[in-house]
Amino acid sequence: MPSARPARRAAALAVVPAALSLLLTACGPGVGGPATSAEGPVEGDITFQTWNLRAEFKDYFETLIDEFESRHPDVRVEWADQPAENYADKLSADAGSGSLPDVINVSPDLAYPLADAGVIMNMDAERATAKYRPEYTKEAWDGYEMPGLGGTYAFPWYLNTGPLFYNKALLEDAGLDPEKPPRDYDALFRYAERIAERSEGRIPTLAATPTIENFGRYGVRLMNEDATEFTYNEPAGVELLTRYKKLYEQGGLDAQALTNTPEKAGQKFLKQRVAMNPGSALDLANFRNNAPSLYENLGITKAPNNTGRPNMYLMGLAVSDQSEHKPAAIAFAHFVTNKRNQEKFGHQTAVFPSTRGSLDKDYWSEDDGTAAGRVRVNSAQSLDGAVNYQPVVMNDEMETILRNEIAKALQGDKSPKQALDDAVAESNKLLRKH
Structure with missing residues (x-):
């Protein structure tokens, strides 16, 4: 379904x-x-x-x-x-x-x-x-x-x-309290840096690059009021991508994050190769049947956000x-x-x-x-007070543009600001054509 x-x-x-x-x-x-x-x-x-x-x-x-x-x-x-x-x-x-x-x-x-x-x-x-x-x-x-x-x-x-699933054992190994998972992005990045440091880069916390939803939950203004222009290249958006770039360099973001599909990210969490991954109740049977040791150490929390409004x-x-x-x-x-x-x-x-x-x-x-x-x-x-962060005017071509520009920033081919400026400029051209 x-x-x-x-x-x-x-x-x-x-x-x-x-x-x-x-x-x-x-x-x-x-x-x-x-x-x-x-x-x-x-x-x-x-x-x-x-x-x-x-x-x-x-x-x-x-x-x-x-x-x-x-x-x-x-x-x-x-x-x-x-x-x-x-x-x-x-x-x-x-x-x-x-x-x-x-x-x-x-x-x-x-x-x-x-x-x-x-x-x-x-x-x-x-x-x-x-x-x-x-x-x-x-x-x-x-x-x-x-x-x-x-x-x-x-x-x-x-x-x-979707809740955020996390591996309690991996948090404990890094000296973090598994009963106090990250609630906002500051805590998420702190946890990820700590886990990467304590595991000597072997255990990343996240397996996927940020999507437009992450920008929304971070508190970035995604579009202007009448949805005629994208605005996620504002300073808060640049800040978020800069933090992801630093995390990628430190090993807190999976080395294959640029090419991981949601399914691949889920498999890495299942195999306990990453510490955290978003999911839904539909994943529980998979954890229980195919990763019993993960299931015994499974933490469940709300996805971190800075706005107080989940997706x-x-x-x-x-x-x-x-x-x-x-x-x-x-x-x-x-x-x-x-x-x-x-x-x-x-x-x-x-x-x-x-x-x-x-x-x-x-x-x-x-x-x-x-x-x-x-x-x-x-x-x-x-769901209390939740909003749909995905702009309804954002089509697959615009998402591909954002994903490709994020990859360039993480790889160091462009600065985070230039990458987001270029993504916004290309996407706004497509909006004007419409």
Whole structure:
């Protein structure tokens, strides 16, 4: 399933190819004819498209659809589940032909080009959808606000955030208190320097280079207010990259960090070759089955940040603005994402509901003494006040630019300031072309 993890978005929160943005821009608002009314009888045949969920949750969704149809006998829901691969391309093709499904599973970055092209509904602009806003947490609803477009463009659905896993034994070997893991970036870099020094460079603390999310959690202003320019080359951004460069030189950052994928970084943590790695509850079974000595010494804490606001990954359901049966599509999207059904889905897998008050329930607030329970409660607590640091206008090409410039800085080919200045300049050119 699309499982949002701290390693960028993993399969779940896939990036938007530049081609999607370009195609939708070419389409322009109103693709497929005039929008239908958002109010009226709940009736008609609608299509519900999810993103790589059928294999694990077939029974759940079929039961959910049956229940909705029994409540609304004049509606028929056709469920279409798409594989994770090329999902954005599928959306692009459907948008270009005016044949988007009525209800569409999207992450914020996938919603943005659809919203910009005027092919999905503005939830704040329609009385039929705006009335539901109080049912969701403010952070989740705000997660689908689109800069420069005004409004929210999807019903928030499931959320995730990731704890930081750490190896208690490696911290102890470095003379650090394993019960006091780093809470902010100053502490993180101190710990990493100490572990590298005590291990004589054999044990790095981190296995991956910083992403845009790290800049956000460090307290860097990523974009200007209307999201027309990137700004992560400001002094705080240069400071963060400079500290990573120093860590790389000291051995606190893995020597292969420039080429490590999230999977490779995870494997190095599993084999106890690095001291810390972000993850999710889905990793616990892997640790328990394949690295029992790590599992016995596993520390779980919130990912360090300087802002007091952790990162949040989220999924939502958008409604096509060209749906011929918009009242039925709205009713179904709301039904899937209502409090009862979100909580039920959250019990099925390691995701969290975006509805108000849900995370106060015992399942997400009371530690049951298991490692899975600790991760679940830790993550649920981290979602309080969390934000999506990933700019919705940042596509895969822009991420590649940032990653390549960071590599140049770490290798000493450019100064951190020059590398970030160049990354911002190239990415801003792409934004202006859009």
